[in-house]
Amino acid sequence: MAAKPTIPQGTRDFDALTVRRRKHILQTIEQVFMKYGYMPLETPSMEYLQTLTGKYGDEGDQLLFKILNSGDYLKKLKEFQDQAAGHDELDQTYLPSMNGKVNALDSKLTLPFIAEKGLRYDLTVPFARYVVMNRNEITFPFKRYQMQPVWRADRPQKGRYREFWQCDADVIGSKSLINEAELIKMYDEAFCYLNIPVSIRINNRKLLAALATKINAPDKFIPLTVALDKLDKTGESGLIIDLEKAGFNPTQTTLVLEFLSISKSESVLTVLKSFFAEVPEGLTGVNELEEIFSYTNLLTTKNLVSIDVTLARGLTYYTGAIVEVVANAGSFKPSIGGGGRYDNLTGIFGLPDVSGVGISFGLDRIYDVMEDLNLFPINLRKKETQLLFCHFDEATRIHALSLCAKARNNNIAAEVYPDVTKKIAKQLEYADKNQIRYAVIIGSNEMESGNYVRKDLSNGTQVALSAEEIYTNI
RNA sequence: GUGGUUUUAGCUCAGUUGGUUAGAGCGCCUGAUUGUGGUUCAGGAGGUCGCCGGUUCGAGCCCGGUAUUCCACCCCA
Missing domain, CATH: 3.40.50.800 (Anticodon-binding domain)
Structure with a gap:
């Protein structure tokens, strides 16, 4: 007998029951998307690496699955090496991105020659690409939803897979914060239908950027947000260590801790206003949060929506409001959804001044949570063989x-x-x-x-x- | 990417200090029942012990590599 076949790391087969349950989740979410006026869209599983790279931070770029070029995939590399062989210093006009000769053993420098496509890492970036490509046919504001698999070359563990589904809803070409409020309401509604208790946390990237400005470290925005985001795991003492490692001085750390203490006060927004009295960007962020909250009060949610100034989210393209949804019951409480506003994503593809905002549901983690809490309806096969x-x-x-x-x-x-x-x-x-x-x-x-x-x-x-x-x- | 962990029958798992022919439960097949499932009873089949290599008279067990599972980092849905 031949060796037993297997499937790649972090991928799964789904049996009949699992497929039914996954479809149940998908249909529930889709129903909400449709009710709020979003239109369906599907995009290819692969995109050009040019489209994907640089949108998710360095870590994200490393997690992209690359697709080897078809045919003689070493041909381009060989040609380049032959041409480079004649020059001591590489002609910069010939290949500006390459500095010096390509060593065939250097993976990073070799990559552009052997792979030009990759599997999509999320649905937001392909969506932005789609909008820019079809800008003349699209009526703005453009609302679409998309439910498809994405791939990340991550190390798998519980709730983390290399192939998983996201369900996204985005509005592009509208700066109104009503969009933010409605998207939050959609989270609330979908998770109510699915019977999953969740807590919805919101923040605004502008506050974090303003904090970086206020402590005189605008260049350290990313390490600052990473340290803050980890707070619930590391605790305050861990944060102090992380900040020190990242090169922040004690004065800066003290200000960060002051910022944190604000989140515990009753009137967060008021205190934030005085904290950022001299940082316009911070005030804008606070006002935006305030406005969103005035709308969510109007829309009334069943799950708790709270401001969390430590919420950062990794994706680098967010510029305004950010939101994250975490399961709030059982032993397994992963993040099962996230989103935010991105002002410059279409700009990267050549269509500036078009702001977008969107949310994403993580189907696979929602499934894991529902299994953990035993929330699946028993009768999911009514329409099957009688x-x-x-x-x-x-x-x-x-x-x-x-x-x-x-x-x-x-x-x-x-x-x-x-x-x-x-x-x-x-x-x-x-x-x-x-x-x-x-x-x-x-x-x-x-x-x-x-x-x-x-x-x-x-x-x-x-x-x-x-x-x-x-x-x-x- | 770093560290740890798992892998033995279709499934879930035992397997002692390295020693003859590797076990259990469930499932599967056959029959009791030549036209009646899910219950019961009787019998049976099924394993190059993840893969490659090494040590040894001898390896499921020890060593190296590799794949995979799960976990902690990192990061994230």
């Missing part, structure tokens, strides 16, 4: 086929046992294993008399029925 036709020979099988066709014409999901076998037990077992409730047993007597036996496998009772009665009263 009737199995059992038979004994070629003649009764053909007869069964015509009866089955009638049942199907009447919108009853029905099957004929495909193989000819004298063993009725085997056919009933098939029905039992596949949770098919009714079995119609067709022998030569039944075929001739037109009187059929229908067995209800749920209780073992049998009734004699006419051809039409078989598929009625199910």
Whole structure:
């Protein structure tokens, strides 16, 4: 026997039950998206690396799955090396991005020559690319939803996969903060339908940028946000160590801690205003949060929506409001959704001054949480096979086929046992294993008399029925 | 990318200090029941012990490598 086949690390097969449950989640989310006026969109699983790189930070770029070029993928590299061989110093106009000769063993420098495509890392960047590509056909504000798999070359562990699905809704070309409020409401609604208790945290990147300005370290914005984001894990003492490692001085650290203490006060927004009295960007951020909150009060959510000034989120393209949803019950409480406003994403692709805002649901983690909390509805297979036709020979099988066709014409999901076998037990077992409730047993007597036996496998009772009665009263 | 962990029958897992023919439960197949599943009883099949290499008279067990599982970092849905 050949070695058993396997699937790549971090990927999974889904059996019938799992697929049904995943579809249940997808349909629930889709229903909310549609109710709020979002239109569907699908994009290819692969994009040019040029489109993908530089949008997710250095860490993100490393997690991109690259696709090897087709054909002789080393050809371009060989040609380049041949041309470079004639020059001591590489002609910068020839390949400005390359500095010096490419060593065939250097993965990073070699990559552009052997791979030009990659699997998408999220749905937001492909969406921005789509909007810029189709800017002349699109009516702004443009609202779309997208539910497709994405890929990340991450180390898998619980709730972390290399292939997983995201469900995104985005509005592009509208600066109104009503969008933010509605998207938050959509989170609330979807998780209510799914019965998952969640806490929704919001923040504004402008506050974090303003903090960096206020402590005189605008160049250290990223390390600052990374340290803040980890606060709930590291605690305040861990934060102080992290800040010190990142090169912040004690005065700066003290200001950061002061900023943190604000989040604990009753009137966060008021205190934030005085804290950022001299930083315009900070004031803008506070005002935006205030405005969003005035709308969410209007829209009333069932789950708690709170301001968390430590919320940072990794994706570098966010510039305004940011939001994160965390499961709030059970032993497994991962982040199951996140989003925010991005002012410059389309600008990178050549369409400036078009702001976008969106949210994302993590299907796979939502699934894991629902499994953990035992939240899946029991009856997810209503529309599946109700009737199995059992038979004994070629003649009764053909007869069964015509009866089955009638049942199907009447919108009853029905099957004929495909193989000819004298063993009725085997056919009933098939029905039992596949949770098919009714079995119609067709022998030569039944075929001739037109009187059929229908067995209800749920209780073992049998009734004699006419051809039409078989598929009625199910 | 760093550190740890897991892998034995279709599934879940035992397997002692390195020693004859590697076990259990469930599942599967056959029969009791030549036209009745889910219950019961009787019998049976199924394993190059993840893969490659090494040590040894001898390896499921020890050593190296590799893949994979799960976990902690990192980061994130």
